[in-house]
Amino acid sequence: MDLDQTIGILASIFTTVAVLPQIIKAIKTGMVNDVGPWMYIILCIGVALWVVYGILKQDWPIIICNAISLVFNGIMLYILIASRQKELPVKSN
């Protein structure tokens, strides 16, 4: 595996899992008021477009990484929406 492939894989992993600490923090603390939903709405649209791009290009790494990212950002968005609709037992600030 040459250098740019290694760096591409590392970059994909970092950007794909980046939202995990925020999801864990939100679930642990139940506090999400300061986290804006718009970021995750835009991110979900963006990574969904990357999945479509990957399909058009038949580029499996792009499809897989962005599909995983879509799931993670979708989870965070669900937490934000549910907390604002008070479905989740979320502590208010």
Added chain:
Amino acid sequence: MDLDQTIGILASIFTTVAVLPQIIKAIKTGMVNDVGPWMYIILCIGVALWVVYGILKQDWPIIICNAISLVFNGIMLYILIASRQKELPVKSN
């Protein structure tokens, strides 16, 4: 411009500007306690790696989008670190 180029450009724009609403919310409200810094540390590393990848591949769209993303995520990370060190006049929850 064909379909996959259009979708690639749209995907890049969405994922690059996604953090802007969170930056604006943080500056407007001064409340960032619920926003975890680890997400932005990992994102900054990830997009920095994408910049390196773009340089190795001489792929200017990848370099430009991820460099802008690095700046935006770096700003958000600075806001988070500064608020925790109380440099910024940030309201506590």
